Amino acid sequence: MKHRKHGKRIRQFDLFRAVEKHMPLRTALIIACVYTVLGICWIIFSDRLLALWANDKELYAFLSSIKGVIYVLASALLIFVMVFLALRVISEASNKLKKSFDELERTNKRLAESENFNKAIIDKMLDAYALHRIILDENGKPCDYEFVDVNPAFEKFTGIPREEIIGKRYSEEIESRVKEETDWVSIYGKVALTGEPAAFENYTAAFDKWVYVSAYSPKKNYFITIFNDITEIKKNEARLREYAYHDTLTGLPNRLALYEDFEKQITASPGKTAALFIIDSDNFKFINDSMGHSFGDILIKKMGERLTSIFKDQGSKIYRLGGDEFVLFTFYDRIDEVFRYAQEIERNFNEPIEIEENTVCITVSVGIATCPANGNSIDELIKNADIALYKAKDAGKNCYVLFSDEMHEKIKQRMLIEKHLRNAIENNELDLYYQPQVDATTGDITGFEALLRWHNRELGFVPPLSFISVAEETRLINPIGKWVLQKACSFLKKIHATGNEDVTVAVNVSIFQLLQDDFVDIVEETLYSEGIAPDCLELEITESILMESFNVISLILRKLKKLGVRIALDDFGKGYSSLSYLRQLPIDTLKIDKCFVDGILSDTESASLTGMIVKLGQNLGLTVIAEGVEEQKQMDFLKENGCHKIQGYLFSKPLPENDVLKFYNECKRA
Incomplete structure (x- = not known):
């Protein structure tokens, strides 16, 4: 029985498969054929049976009626089964189709949502976006490109509506507007064909904008460009550059600008001869001290204006190095032109300068060095012109001196030091x-100043004044300064290990160190590596540093101050405009120069000035340190006037590390 049922299921399954296989026409034919065969067989066999079983007519008629009913019922059942099986196949196929259709609809919906989302992101991008298709010539080389899509930011950036650019070529819409020499087709063609991305900055004069362009290829022969408007960044860079490369008092280019301009102009004019003049006033210090710093500032500005007016029509440029020192850099054909320039400077400064209803008579001395005769680098020229300037001062001032070979010995010494x-x-x-x-x-030791010493096997002991300037000119001051910083912090770590973690160390820094891009990072890394608290490190700067580029230096000092490092203004009082800067700078400490301390016992003016500096520091909330204290009476005077800290031979001369550690421990025990 089970076998028969199983066989029946198999036959039904086979029929189902047949119906499924031959639908719709074949299924209909199969049903019709099955019905026809079964019907004929029924008629033939049922008639024969009736003939055998029914002998009279009445029985035959009755059984014929019964046979007809059975035939109808069997036919209906057969038709029901076959149609049912066929419809079930259709229903299952329909359900599968509906499921597939529903899944397809869901997939299409997700794709549409994703496409709309991506498009919304692209449309809302602040950066201009464009999709392009590269166009190749008959040789397969890029010859143009077509705009496929852009976002609203691109329309705003270019001023071209979307409908006017989609489907258009670069040569049709953009090239004639921007009129640039850059071969964008080749650049973008490489991106589209190789898949290698590109990024660059570009200034487009037609739009008066700087952009950072990123280009990449989503698929072969297509590329996407994203334009990031960096115009404001470039303007800020230009403003910072203006601050960094110009003197804040006179507006003239400063030393940094001179270094850069020299390289550019010499490179652009190979074989030409040039001259560098250092112009220094002969009596500025006297005028500045007697008339005041504000008056001195105005005088410096007037000097700059006068020098600029002399050479404004001659294609030459005036720079301010600092203090009352200016530089003229110019090209010349004959040496007599150099002398004529110097004579013109001398003649113009023989004319008085009018300042605030005061007539100021000022003379200048000029040192001259020529290129390439006296050097090929700006450092050499400045050094040689400085030597010539000193010669001019020695010769009685108010004159000019051209550097000559007889001054070569000093140059040799400098080169030996550099080597x-x-x-x-x-x-x-x-x-x-x-x-x-x-x-x-x-009387307790609260800190130490680190002082650099150099002892060379060949040169012997080299005074700092002899090699620091060389280190700055050659930029060796940067690695040396980094070494000093690490060494001083390492020393302080040993001091703190004795139990007093409030002791500080002061390190002198150069302008060239401060202007390093990573100087603040160097300081931070050094403090971290040595485990020193930032407020235990004090960086000493001089007023001359501030004269170079006040705004930039001020910004760097504020970064250091934010780090927690203390800032000290060294040799206070020797510069000419310290007072005007004190309130603007994050200064913690004023250091009174030794020249003031030396005179406090014998010179009432020095004593008065020293007392004023101490009071000034107190009023500004600054720590005041007096340097060069050698006598007890000097100490008493400073203490009476409220000076906070003392430094000098009265307590100790500068000592090497081992000796100073021993000295410090002895002082603690005492």
Whole structure:
């Protein structure tokens, strides 16, 4: 029985498969054929059976009626089964189709939503976006490109409506507007064909904008460009550059600008001869001290204006190096032109300068160096012109001197210093000495100043004044300064290990160190590596640094201050415009120069000035340190006037690390 049922299911399944296979026409034919065959067989066999079973007519008629009913019922059942099976196949196929259709609809919906989302993102991008198709010539090389899609930011950036650019070529819509020499087709063609992305900055004069362009290829022969408007960034860079490369007092280019201009102009004019003039006033210090710093500032500005007016029509440029020192850099054909320029400077400064109803008579001395005769680098020219300037001063001032070979000995000495200085760190020739800073009230050591010393096997002991300027001119000051910073912090770590973690160390820094892009990072990394608290490090700057580029230096000092490092203004009072800067700078400490301390016992003016500086520091909330204190009476005077800290031979000369550690421990025990 089970076998028969199983066989029946198999036959039904086979029929189902047949119906499924031959639908719709074949299924209909199969049903018709099955019905016809079964019907004929029924008629033939049922008639024969009736003939055998029914002998009379009445029985035959009755059984014929019964046979007809059975035939109708069997036919209806057969038709029902076959149609049912066929419809079930159709229903299952329909359900599968509906499921597939529903899944397809859901997929299409997700794709549409994703496309709309992506398009919305692209449309809302602040950066201009464009999709392009590269167009190739008959040789397969890029010859143009077509705009496929752009976002609203692109329309705003170019001023071209979307409907006017979609489907258009670069040569049709853009090329004639921008009129640039850059071969964009080749650049973008490479991106589209190789898939290698590109990025660059470009200034488009037609739109008066700087853009950062990113280009990449989503698929072969297509590329996407994203234009990031960096115009404001470039303007800010230009403003920062203006601050960095111009003197804030006179508006003239400064030393940094001179260095850069020299390289550009010499490179652009190979074979031409040039002259560098250093112009320095002969009596500015006297006028500045007697008339005041504000008056001195105005005089500096007037000097700059006068020099500029002399050479404004001659294609030459005036720079301010600092203080009352200016530079003229110019090209010349004959040496007599150089002398004529110098004579013109002397003649113009023989004319008085009018300032605030005051007539000021000022003379200048001029040192001259020529290129290439006296050097090929700006450092050499400045150095040689400086030597010539000193000669002019020695000769009685108010004159000019051209550098000559008889001054060569000093140049040789400088070159020798530079040669050995380059290997000073590697050869372990540098050392740091430390001079204690003492609390004027308690007498306790509160800090140390790190002082650089250099002893070379060939040169012997080289004074800092002799090699620091060389280090700055050659930029060796940067690696040397980094070494000093690390060494001083390492020393301080040893001091703190003795139990007093409030002791500080002061390190002198150069303008060239401050202007390093990573100087603040160097300081931070050094403090972290040595485990020193930032407020235990004090960086000393001089007023001359501020004269170079006040705004830029001020910004860097504020970054250092934000880090927690203390800032000290060294040699205060020697510069000419310190007072005007004090309130603007994040200064913690004023250091009174030794020249004031030397005169406080014998010179009432020095004593008065020193007392005023101390009071000024107190009023500004600054710590005041007096340097060069050698006598007890000087100490008493400073203490009475409220000076906070004392530094000098009265307590200790600068000592090497081992000696100063011993000295510090002895002072603690005492």
